[in-house]
Amino acid sequence: MNKYHMTTEKKKFFDQFATLLHEIYHIMGFSRQLYQFFVDPATNKRKALSDTYIVKNNAKFPYLIKSPHVLEYAKKYFNCPNLEGVPVENAGGEGSAGSHWEKVVLGNEIMVADQVANPVLSHFTLKLLEDSGWYQINYNMAEPYFWGKNEGCQLMTGKCQFHSNTCNTDAAEGCFYDYTFQASCKGDTFTDDCKFFTGTDFSQHDCRVPENKAINDGHFGEYYGLKSRCFNGRIKGKKRLHGNMCYRSECRKGVISMRIGDQVYKCLYEGQKIKPTGVDGYVTCPDPKDFCAHDEALCENDCNLNGRCVVGNKCYCYPGYSGASCGIKNGRPLNNAILPLYKPGQDPKDKPVVKPETKPVVKPETKPVVKPETKPVVKPETKPVVKPETKPVVKPETKPVVKPETKPVVKPETKPVVKPETKPVVKPETKPVVKPETEPVVKP
Numbered sequence: 531m532n533k534y535h536m537t538t539e540k541k542k543f544f545d546q547f548a549t550l551l552h553e554i555y556h557i558m559g560f561s562r563q564l565y566q567f568f569v570d571p572a573t574n575k576r577k578a579l580s581d582t583y584i585v586k587n588n589a590k591f592p593y594l595i596k597s598p599h600v601l602e603y604a605k606k607y608f609n610c611p612n613l614e615g616v617p618v619e620n621a622g623g624e625g626s627a628g629s630h631w632e633k634v635v636l637g638n639e640i641m642v643a644d645q646v647a648n649p650v651l652s653h654f655t656l657k658l659l660e661d662s663g664w665y666q667i668n669y670n671m672a673e674p675y676f677w678g679k680n681e682g683c684q685l686m687t688g689k690c691q692f693h694s695n696t697c698n699t700d701a702a703e704g705c706f707y708d709y710t711f712q713a714s715c716k717g718d719t720f721t722d723d724c725k726f727f728t729g730t731d732f733s734q735h736d737c738r739v740p741e742n743k744a745i746n747d748g749h750f751g752e753y754y755g756l757k758s759r760c761f762n763g764r765i766k767g768k769k770r771l772h773g774n775m776c777y778r779s780e781c782r783k784g785v786i787s788m789r790i791g792d793q794v795y796k797c798l799y800e801g802q803k804i805k806p807t808g809v810d811g812y813v814t815c816p817d818p819k820d821f822c823a824h825d826e827a828l829c830e831n832d833c834n835l836n837g838r839c840v841v842g843n844k845c846y847c848y849p850g851y852s853g854a855s856c857g858i859k860n861g862r863p864l865n866n867a868i869l870p871l872y873k874p875g876q877d878p879k880d881k882p883v884v885k886p887e888t889k890p891v892v893k894p895e896t897k898p899v900v901k902p903e904t905k906p907v908v909k910p911e912t913k914p915v916v917k918p919e920t921k922p923v924v925k926p927e928t929k930p931v932v933k934p935e936t937k938p939v940v941k942p943e944t945k946p947v948v949k950p951e952t953k954p955v956v957k958p959e960t961k962p963v964v965k966p967e968t969e970p971v972v973k974p
């Protein structure tokens with residue numbers, strides 16, 4: 531590799547580096563010329579080519595990889611138990627056909643034939659390399675991947691209406707399916723008849739890159755920076771109507787919160803229209819379940835865009851960067867300020883934010899407070915029941931004395947009722963609030 535030709539622009543670095551990795555994976559085994567040399571690691575003998583690669587002439591996608599680990603993984607991933615093989619590219623010449631994943635089926639895998647937004651090294655490519663019999667694979671290095679997941683066998687028909695990421699109108703504005711990029715609707719030689727929200731010059735349209743605000747002439751309330759995501763809608767800008775916007779957002783308990791200007795709006799269901807105050811237009815909510823699945827698979831602070839996020843929410847930092855979210859450069863913390871979701875003091879969940887250290891103190895205080903409150907509630911119920919039994923036995927008037935005797939009777943009944951109601955109410959509200967708020971503050 532000639533480093534002279536590598537970009538020095540940070541946001542474009544990974545796109546170029548991914549191209550390099552792509553070529554290396556060809557050399558390592560992902561090549562129609564190499565399948566015939568794959569070996570069975572048990573016997574160390576060459577497998578038949580048809581154990582790895584078959585051609586079904588009349589199928590929509592005629593070239594299929596059916597090596598055992600790939601096939602087993604793909605059946606579960608696509609939710610297609612009858613899958614015969616994972617389609618590889620049928621378009622393109624000798625250089626492309628048979629040696630890349632089919633773009634319609636595995637859109638932004640690093641081993642599709644085209645340059646794509648956010649190329650991902652998924653389990654599919656790693657499984658194929660394992661099936662060569664030449665390598666042991668560390669699957670901890672796979673990156674989270676969602677394209678076509680659980681879409682069923684119908685995905686293999688290549689019919690666009692069965693694909694959740696397709697779009698209809700050329701050049702219509704939308705979002706890349708992982709919500710990180712602004713995209714436009716287009717097809718190409720590798721997408722057959724289908725169109726997807728992709729685009730060109732992906733790095734110019736990454737919501738997470740602050741410099742992109744100038745390029746995109748950010749309209750009202752937009753935010754370009756870490757933890758910003760792309761949303762569809764129709765918002766009238768200074769010069770034109772916009773179909774995709776970048777807003778600071780996050781998932782909380784399956785609900786998407788997005789900050790538009792100084793206001794926070796919530797997406798509760800897919801297709802919900804949000805009309806921000808002071809804005810001509812609306813934002814259309816994505817499916818919160820899908821959006822949050824992507825969000826949860828990503829790493830803290832998007833690895834500060836200084837590394838790649840692998841499965842298990844672990845950042846692998848580029849050289850020179852370190853820390854759990856790659857927020858340290860050459861030993862010094864980067865000053866990557868992240869816009870808070872709410873204006874200071876307005877987050878409904880962080881009103882006690884002023885005293886982050888008192889929260890652990892509050893908890894032990896509330897428990898003793900809760901118990902005395904519940905006892906008086908319990909007593910009126912138990913008194914009529916307990917007293918008739920205890921009165922003839924001991925002292926009907928001395929409550930403190932009666933209690934030790936009645937406790938063995940009362941507690942088994944009240945404990946399961948009282949405690950589970952109070953504790954789960956207190957803890958889940960406070961704990962999740964503390965962590966997400968303090969970590970982004972601490973790390974930069």
Ligand SMILES: [Zn+2]
Pocket residue numbers: 552553556625629630642643
């Ligand atoms: Zn290639």
